[in-house]
Amino acid sequence: MVSIRLEPLKVERITVAIADLPPDLMGTKLIQLSDLHYDGLRLSEELLTQAIAVSNRENPDLILLTGDYITHQPDPIDELVMRLQDLKSRLGIYAVLGNHDYGYHDAKVRVINALNSIGIKVLWNEIATPFGSDFPIVGLADFWSSEFNPAAVMTQLSPHIPRLVLSHNPDTAEILQQWRVDLQLSGHTHGGQVIIPGLGAAALIIQQIHRYTPKILHPWIPFVNECSRVVKHWQWAQGWHQVHHNQLYVNRGLGTYFPGRFFCPPEITVITLN
Template sequence: MHRLLSGPLTVEQLTVKIADLSASLRGKKLVHLSDFHYDGVLLSEAMLEEAIALSNQIQPDLVLLTGDYVTTTPKPIHQLALHLQKLQSQAGIYAILGNHDLYYKNSKTEITQALTKVGIQVLWNEIAYPWGDKLPIVGLVDYYYREFNPELLFNQLDPTRPRIVLCHNPDTAARLQPWRVDLQLSGHTHGGQVVIPGLGAVLPYHRKIMQKIPVKLRRLLPFLFKEYFIVHHSEWLQGLHHIGKNQLYVNRGLGTYYPGRLFCPPELTVITLERE
């Protein structure tokens, strides 16, 4: 998508404090990328290359990808994977799939194989240990997929050990409150994509507004009224949130739907870990 409809790429930097974090992990830097929607339209080649170059300049200890690599057909994943193989990370690159990555019956397999081929480990209800048992990475399937089963994974973890959780839809933070989640990384919402200063994201008001628009007008402007984002917790559209004792960070994503972004630019997130 053209920069005029997307806005310039921003780099968000934050420090996240984690209880019981090993001294050897203090100061570790994570790069978080999400919602590429790579199909030659929704994400420009220039912005994708810019994001990869910026990530490499940061020299991250870990790169984490939280889904929606494509929008419908899985075919673009092969070209995207050629770009993503340029990402550099000290301890590896881990990914989960989003709802758009499960659009067709073969999507999961094709996307997983393409990412795996270029050295990206896709977690499907799995736990990875890039630093041994000091900080496991829990990769959950998409919230509305039939195999979403957090209890299965959390029961395998020592409750005294900190962990990072990857799950595409931030609504899952409500479901995960019974367990320890030191940091959950999500995407899905595009940050609301259209944000009005002083009012906030338009997304929470979407349904109310849509119901007042004549059906004939909706048909003339379908892209304005299609419900791309399925979220119940509109208060978690972007940024860092505390849900009980757990922490959630929602990335605004790189890709952009029509009619574009407004005061909600695409982002690359840099997270520095510190001990609480």
């Protein structure tokens, strides 16, 4: 088995200002988890146990999961939900699917059914109102799926009402600029996994080198195709971003692909609304 370099879990704490947030929701605490890739290789049992314990200690009002629970075959989802049923929050758990959750035969149905079986509500182009109708949660179909259709969902909401949007792929923030998105939560990038101190994600550096070099040299730039297939906007690889009038937060995820993480630890995000 090829070894994957791991780093310890890091808790990221952010406070996000939401315009028109109902007064009784001031101080609401959210937990975001993303990109578990529970397949026996990319996520250790120790890290998963730690992430669940940390989440529960925070006593969150709501837990939000932003996709990629499996990697290829859906079989591991049955064991994963046995672990995720230990997650606790005051108002429950809501989730969206990632690109790895629906591509393999019946994976989409199996993942949704498994998560629903333990009370995790999966939103696929749907709106939920655990905080009431004055602060809805929108869960979008994955960007790469044939069912990604934000207009059909976003136009159901008045522009005067704040909302939280769950969308696995942060590239959707570019499209979502045409609607009000007070906070978009995404994952997908694993934070870039390899970070060059002082410069940022290695994938962004590769992307910029590709952009500003002659085409004759492009075949000699390593990993450029792999990076471009993941996302277009590597500048949004992790953390908080202002995208036009909207806010985006990208979680680095828990799962790890080869060769591993360098200065890019797996993440659990604690978000306080203000």
